[in-house]
Amino acid sequence: MELNPIPILKMNGKKALFNEEKLKLSLKNSGATAEMIAHVLEEVKLALYPYISTQEIHKIAFSRLKQFKRATAARYNLKKALLDLGPSGFPFERIVEQTLIYQGFTTKTDQILKGNCVQHEVDVIAIKNNFYLLVECKFHSDQARQSDVKVPLYIQSRFYDIRLQWKKDASYQNKSLQGWIFTNTRFSKDAISYSNCMDLNLVAWNYPSKGSLKERIDVAGLHPITCLTTLTLNEKQALLKEMIILCRELLKKREILTKIEIHPQRHANILSEAKQLCNL
Amino acid sequence: MELNPIPILKMNGKKALFNEEKLKLSLKNSGATAEMIAHVLEEVKLALYPYISTQEIHKIAFSRLKQFKRATAARYNLKKALLDLGPSGFPFERIVEQTLIYQGFTTKTDQILKGNCVQHEVDVIAIKNNFYLLVECKFHSDQARQSDVKVPLYIQSRFYDIRLQWKKDASYQNKSLQGWIFTNTRFSKDAISYSNCMDLNLVAWNYPSKGSLKERIDVAGLHPITCLTTLTLNEKQALLKEMIILCRELLKKREILTKIEIHPQRHANILSEAKQLCNL
Known part of the structure; x- marks a missing residue:
């Protein structure tokens, strides 16, 4: 069954039609495989309703992507990760x-x-x-x-x-x-x-x-640490305070994870995600 | 008895010393007579305390001035009256x-x-x-x-x-x-x-x-209606909404006072203050 195009709400408050190709492209640009794209798309299409916001669509896609590969999800989330770098410039x-x-x-x-x-x-x-x-x-x-x-x-x-x-x-x-x-x-x-x-x-x-x-x-490969899905918002803010802004900086200064009191059991996961994200 | 200079707090948060001559000059510029200036100065000096704000000093002077002549007080209050013109520019x-x-x-x-x-x-x-x-x-x-x-x-x-x-x-x-x-x-x-x-x-x-x-x-003689001491803040806002911005515009469109439901008994006082303020 072909669905009618679904109207969505963009960030700027304007209306648009849901564009499957655009979503596919942004997933592909984040490094998602054809299989991953197909699964994410299916989940997003099931969740669509008239005037759903682009943020909401992004959230669903991001959450599904995370189940496949955290680094791909982190890359897909770059736009939001940049916003999370604030409040200072x-x-x-x-x-x-x-x-x-x-x-x-x-x-x-x-x-x-x-x-x-x-x-x-x-x-x-x-x-x-x-x-x-x-x-x-x-x-x-x-x-x-x-x-x-x-x-x-x-x-x-x-x-x-x-x-x-x-x-x-x-x-x-x-x-x-x-x-x-x-x-x-x-x-x-x-x-x-x-x-x-x-x-x-x-x-x-x-x-x-x-x-x-x-x-x-x-x-x-300059992804900020705010991209990482393995850290909480508070932990990210703690790293920014320590002047650790990029994933690659975190990889060079791993000991900082202990300093900001992240449990040693989590370190490997965090560092592995950071590494994948930087293409290292 | 000579008083030690009193430190005061300026609008910008900086400290300064209370300057009698500066206050006298601003009162004079508002049209206050020598007698009025002497009285206001006496009252302000009695009220001074270390790190009193310039706003506070202004408020005391304005309130004393009003007891003498409302139009002089209104002129003295011009700076604040301009701020009250907002929020729109x-x-x-x-x-x-x-x-x-x-x-x-x-x-x-x-x-x-x-x-x-x-x-x-x-x-x-x-x-x-x-x-x-x-x-x-x-x-x-x-x-x-x-x-x-x-x-x-x-x-x-x-x-x-x-x-x-x-x-x-x-x-x-x-x-x-x-x-x-x-x-x-x-x-x-x-x-x-x-x-x-x-x-x-x-x-x-x-x-x-x-x-x-x-x-x-x-x-x-372009004093805004926000200078008038005979109107409340709400009444001033109602006049601004009616596009009455200057005292002289109010004098030309006196009927607006009835429109914004100001009691007829108050009209003469308001119009008289507006007239004095515009030097008409």
Whole structure:
């Protein structure tokens, strides 16, 4: 029996039709096998009702996926794991920094740069040969919050002011200075139009199609510890406090699990999930 | 007996010493006579205690002033009256617009202007001869909130984008386009440095020394109805809902007092205070 398309509610409050292919693709991107996809899809389709939210669909898929392979589920859950990095924007900045290091840049964080008019705080400066990227990180704990056009507008003025100052310095004459903004949610349509027009580079969860945040994290194996399904929310917060942000950092500093008082019997499971997640 | 200087707490949480001359000046600026000032000062000095807040001092002075002349007290209370215009920024925009009309500009509000990259919403456009002022109004309900450097930074990019578009249009060739930002609280030090450097014009409650918001409202007699001591907060909100923002508008539409069900016996008092306040 063919079912009528089911209307669903997206994060932004808009309606859409349930799209089986889209769900399949996101499962596949998380590393799910054909068998796993078929099972998850069956479970989701059984649970569908008119105006079910995308969060609810995601929750069902995630929970079924976990029964198959925890690392695949953890990868599927990356979007939510990024939101869980809050409330401070600091862990997100470190992930952005790591994606740039993965690309061969050397980085400096939380720098105060002199502009022509005033001083500016820049989250990350990434340097490779003659390229200097000035990077602003916009972290939101709430998936529904997007960065509107005001963000690239003020960043553009900031970079313009810094550039003006650099032009006075002979040693920067042959350097190329680029403005970048990373966010874990999304940019408004106007923010994208304006940035394209002004040669500002934007990276959001799902933007641009080549080089999105999701892809950068996946390719470099920079999954945050908030992805792990073997830890509770409190344990994740304890690790973040200890400056353990990435799964690979946890693997290098295993002793931290004892420090935050996780029972030794659980360590192997946690470390095994972290390892699978980083493709190590 | 000479008293030791009393430490007080300012709005921004910083400590200062109680300054008699400053209080005298603000009372004088509100139109208080020498006799009134002496009485208010006496009462305030009796009430002082270490780390009393400036709000508390203001409240005591305001309450004593009211016993002398309600219109003077109302004028003294202008800063708070502006905060009471919220939560929406609409009434504040109208007051800013009226200060510009008083200076001989013709105005348009809530305009969508085409920029080189994207469209922008401009709160007020004020035109006189060849001068076009693009005005952004930043209203805060909370006195402690200031506009930081991000505000002039994004406004600068916006005006730059609009200016670039105008340059393509021959009919705007001989026009001068200025960016202005009005706020009812204050700008950060960096916001002021940046704006001066970029030729953006700022107007805050007490800035610049010549042409501050306070002075503009006072000179033009544009006191909002939230100044009136003869109305309750609920009655003021009811008037704002009826689009009566200024005392002078109330004087022109007296029948509104009946509409919002204020007892006829109180009308004369209210209207008399409004009249004194506008210097009519």
